[in-house]
Amino acid sequence: MAQSRRRIPEASVIRLPVYLRILIEQFEQQVDNISSERLAELAGVNAAKVRKDLSYLGSYGTRGVGYEAEYLIYQIRRELGLTHDWPVVIVGAGNLGQALAGYGGFSERGFHVAGIVDVDDNKIGSVIAGIRIRALDELAKIVSGHEVVIGVVATPADAAQDAADRLIAAGITSILNFAPAVLSVPASVVVRKVDLATELQVLSYYEQRRLTALHSVPTGSTRGASA
Amino acid sequence: MAQSRRRIPEASVIRLPVYLRILIEQFEQQVDNISSERLAELAGVNAAKVRKDLSYLGSYGTRGVGYEAEYLIYQIRRELGLTHDWPVVIVGAGNLGQALAGYGGFSERGFHVAGIVDVDDNKIGSVIAGIRIRALDELAKIVSGHEVVIGVVATPADAAQDAADRLIAAGITSILNFAPAVLSVPASVVVRKVDLATELQVLSYYEQRRLTALHSVPTGSTRGASA
DNA sequence: CGGCGCTCGTGCACGCTTTCACAAAAGCAG
DNA sequence: CTGCTTTTGTGAAAGCGTGCACGAGCGCCG
Numbered sequence: 001m002a003q004s005r006r007r008i009p010e011a012s013v014i015r016l017p018v019y020l021r022i023l024i025e026q027f028e029q030q031v032d033n034i035s036s037e038r039l040a041e042l043a044g045v046n047a048a049k050v051r052k053d054l055s056y057l058g059s060y061g062t063r064g065v066g067y068e069a070e071y072l073i074y075q076i077r078r079e080l081g082l083t084h085d086w087p088v089v090i091v092g093a094g095n096l097g098q099a100l101a102g103y104g105g106f107s108e109r110g111f112h113v114a115g116i117v118d119v120d121d122n123k124i125g126s127v128i129a130g131i132r133i134r135a136l137d138e139l140a141k142i143v144s145g146h147e148v149v150i151g152v153v154a155t156p157a158d159a160a161q162d163a164a165d166r167l168i169a170a171g172i173t174s175i176l177n178f179a180p181a182v183l184s185v186p187a188s189v190v191v192r193k194v195d196l197a198t199e200l201q202v203l204s205y206y207e208q209r210r211l212t213a214l215h216s217v218p219t220g221s222t223r224g225a226s227a
Numbered sequence: 228m229a230q231s232r233r234r235i236p237e238a239s240v241i242r243l244p245v246y247l248r249i250l251i252e253q254f255e256q257q258v259d260n261i262s263s264e265r266l267a268e269l270a271g272v273n274a275a276k277v278r279k280d281l282s283y284l285g286s287y288g289t290r291g292v293g294y295e296a297e298y299l300i301y302q303i304r305r306e307l308g309l310t311h312d313w314p315v316v317i318v319g320a321g322n323l324g325q326a327l328a329g330y331g332g333f334s335e336r337g338f339h340v341a342g343i344v345d346v347d348d349n350k351i352g353s354v355i356a357g358i359r360i361r362a363l364d365e366l367a368k369i370v371s372g373h374e375v376v377i378g379v380v381a382t383p384a385d386a387a388q389d390a391a392d393r394l395i396a397a398g399i400t401s402i403l404n405f406a407p408a409v410l411s412v413p414a415s416v417v418v419r420k421v422d423l424a425t426e427l428q429v430l431s432y433y434e435q436r437r438l439t440a441l442h443s444v445p446t447g448s449t450r451g452a453s454a
Numbered sequence: 455c456g457g458c459g460c461t462c463g464t465g466c467a468c469g470c471t472t473t474c475a476c477a478a479a480a481g482c483a484g
Numbered sequence: 485c486t487g488c489t490t491t492t493g494t495g496a497a498a499g500c501g502t503g504c505a506c507g508a509g510c511g512c513c514g
Contacts, residue, residue, distance in 0.1 A: 011470080012471090096326050096330060207377065
């Protein structure tokens, strides 16, 4: 029997949201039961990996049958802490911050924007997707008022560390960083970084390699169909 | 001596842009020479890792001294294929697509938006950050006209596969996918996925764990200062 | 010009991740 | 109830990535 309260390897944690989304989609299409094989196909991964990932949650499949979508959805939600909505606060109401504030994908998947702040007086007061941009000073008030624990840094690189410091001072314990800067934070704070330009630079590397392909590489063995 | 034209492990490729950014920053601050130790500190990683990563490029450091910033910048740029600008085309001019089109970070780091397309007639014709939103049908024209090889999918999930198909049909060989959907593409096409909600869900998992911390975990050994 | 101190480059061991392969279990048919 | 099919759950092996530890090379100082 699998462990039900163990620490799940990070690699698996990252895939759980993918499975979750697929399961929800399938369930909405009246698919009640799904095999690891099928789920793997939809997620673009190996079936054994799916089974191992799911086994960290517990033993929720039925041999010879597969996984009951609805039940599995519940279990993944529970494990990911998605049984309730999480408020998030966004620092930086530039291009990206505003897009994030208005991004429908958040609310659909368990998050809502409790507030967005910026330093720019010209922006403060404007309303984005129904949310008023507030002053940076109001950060602490927003965080404590809504019991926010997740902060999003969407500032330019040179303001990112300051934004992070303020978030942490306000009580935030998880940060999603979109600024192209390495944040230095206490060990108790979890940071995840998303760097848009870095992603393009990685693609650039593979394109570059493709050009310099006077080498071994058969054709495109670099990566297959992917996540 | 290190290999100079080998395949670089993906994990290293992902860190190179980070080093690059830091090196540029340092060089602009008149730092001509930098040790792996210092670079590691700024990048939030282990010094041995930095040296190993850089060794894939070749043997460009000087023992007892460190790395010459300017030269290393050039070498990383060369390896990543950033010696010239790459045009990219964006599919989807919603919230996110528009933010990406206007995002300064791209142009600063070797990319420019050759075009942005959408299906919505109401959006077509509008100008975002100096770029006119064009019809989806014009995709092929944009791609061939500017010799674009990198495409960005910024559509809703249900339109993502179609967007990818069209990009590939137009000749795109690398895709950056922001839609919460798994794209199925030929093996020769490289896809990278950025899923904003997934990132938050991962943070949610660690927050959830924190609450359920009646367990082993001392305090916050989950992750230290991070990327 | 020899010795010393510093930092790179990398072999090696360890730990995490992926994948394979198969026994165990469930359903179904007769 | 027995045997057959299907699919899970998981040991074990293989593959990667990380970090330590140290030899090798470089510069500097006397």
